[in-house]
Amino acid sequence: MKRSIFAVALLGSVPAISYAQSSVTLYGIVDASILYTSKTPNSSGQNAGKTIALADAGLSPSLFGISGTEDLGGGLKTLFKIESGFNVANGGINDSNGNFFGRQAWVALDGNFGEVKAGLQFSPFVNSIWESDAREFANFGDIQSIYGGSVFLTGVHNSNAISYTSPKIAQLQGSVMLALGGEAGNFQAGRQYAASLKYDNGSLMVNAAFYDGNSGGTVNTPIPSTQAFIGRTLGALYRFGTLAVKAVFVNFHVAGAANNYVYGGGIDYFVLPQLNVNGAAWFTSDHNHTANHSLLTALGVEYFLSKRTTLYTQVGAVSNHGAANTGLSVSYTGIFFGVPGTTTVGADVGIRHAF
Template sequence: MKRSILAVALLGIAPVIHAQSSVTLYGVIDASLLFTSKTPNAQGQNAGRTFALADGGLSPSLFGFSGVEDLGGGLKAKFKIESGFNTGTGGINDSNGNFFGRQAWVALEGNYGEVRAGLQFSPFVNTIYDSDTRGFANFGDVQSIYGNNVFLTGVHNSNAISYTSPKIAGLEGSVMLALGGEAGDFQAGRQYAASFKYDNGTVMLNGAIYDGNSGGTVNTPIPSTVAFVGRTLGAAYRIGSLTAKAVFINYKVAGAANNYVYGGGLDYIMASQVDFNGGVWLTRDRNNSDNHSLLASVGAAYFLSRRTTLYTQVGVVNNHGAANTGLSVSYPNVFFEVQGTTVGVNVGIRHTF
């Protein structure tokens, strides 16, 4: 009798829960052929050309689960867990080295904004993404400069709490604090960031700061607590299918470089089926003017469908002094590059689900 009553109760509740909540499986699979005219060896010298199958030429290969539950009164509970993988080998890739190393957070969202807790992207890296003309492509993009300076620090922030305001008259802001968790030392591994963004559909202006310390209890296979201070300002202007963007970024890395990055480019979507974009980024070390690099690239994407894209990209990087800006963040052999000029070509296919 008790079992029957319990079964009826569960059957009665289940449709209500289903109507108010949802869970989504999503992902990206990206594979490409990569050619570079130079490849650094362990000593930083040129080992010759590279021709290889590379994972994630345009964007990282990943899968994840996201969910949302309507709690009523405009309040929602949300979560996301996300893992990166290598299409060529099936191994963990493009994250901090942990299985769900890209994102793992839970949040409450309401009329007054969103509070999020867990492993998440920082407002600093989100701001750079918004002002990047190539959309954080894994090849020939400002993302290569980011990783070259501070690896994954600021990208995948562990033990983080953030607040993002609602958008009011096109303006929104975000703040984040990541806790190092070391007993007796609040500063060890502590990271914080803040950002603003104004977007009226035609003009976009944004800016962000980041301040992170080394140490703490976070220990990931790929460094994510490099001590650095970051600043960025960006702008975009849209005219129909054409978007122009410009960005300034400063990476002041403790005990190392103080790099200023100046960049910009154009993105043009033709007939909703082809996307052309290109960008140029100049990096200079304010601590040593001999260390500088110039990265330039162009890309074209053809949308076979809403989910499947064919693409090609061409990039050139020129390094001087101790500068070693690479061409790709997804292929480790060319994450850093040698002095002089290196040319690379990338052709691939991306499918989302």
């Protein structure tokens, strides 16, 4: 739903002033699936058995938000977005940091100089991983499970953040972000920063990003989002018409814990305008303890009934070795995690509607 608002002000004898055009948009996604997994971790990480359940957000997060823009003239405009994730299965908050507008809440100024944004936002680091992920952050059988299992939501939903994204120059675009911890007398507590650089000529895309975050600060989120870690990623994408081939490397170096190296790759192929097939594999190894490693593979098929409604099915498997506990799905109670030392297979079938 979109509406345009025009305003004209009369101030005494001052001539009428015509204000710039503004628009406000309400948008969202509702996604539900039937999920099966052969193993499900309990609170202690042990196998609690098979699961067959109605799962929220099998393909992508269920969410709603409000975005807006105002044209200030001269190529300058202001933008804002507030976005909340919810659980379609029970109506609760989900796919966010646990706060009501826990996905995004920011205001920005955009012009020929680029874009400056302030508020809760995605980091350049996580945006870069998404761009080079063959399954585009599917909630089942995707690198999201590896990301969350390594550092929870740190780097995804960044509170108290200020970022700058440059205009595109010679096919290059850069972005930097600083998130302030807000703790008096201790600037380093909860401080997070990230940077990315992307080259995209329409056929070839190559990107790189860096993330450095400290624990602490005054950020209050029910799901941890200030875990101390250093992250690096390098990704690539090549488009052959309706076929895209993608590859990604990510390093999650978590303070006092794992040093996970992730190598992934896959394809995203529109067989028909209404039919998409995508598949990928990710190998994760803890370089602190190389016996801890996992292999996650998945295949997805999406059929578009319309521009807004999609039917989908996904199948996947994850093989964990040592203490590795990579999960298969982030859509159910075993969020992010799997059962160590075992192989889990699963599948889901669902429907996604965007408005």
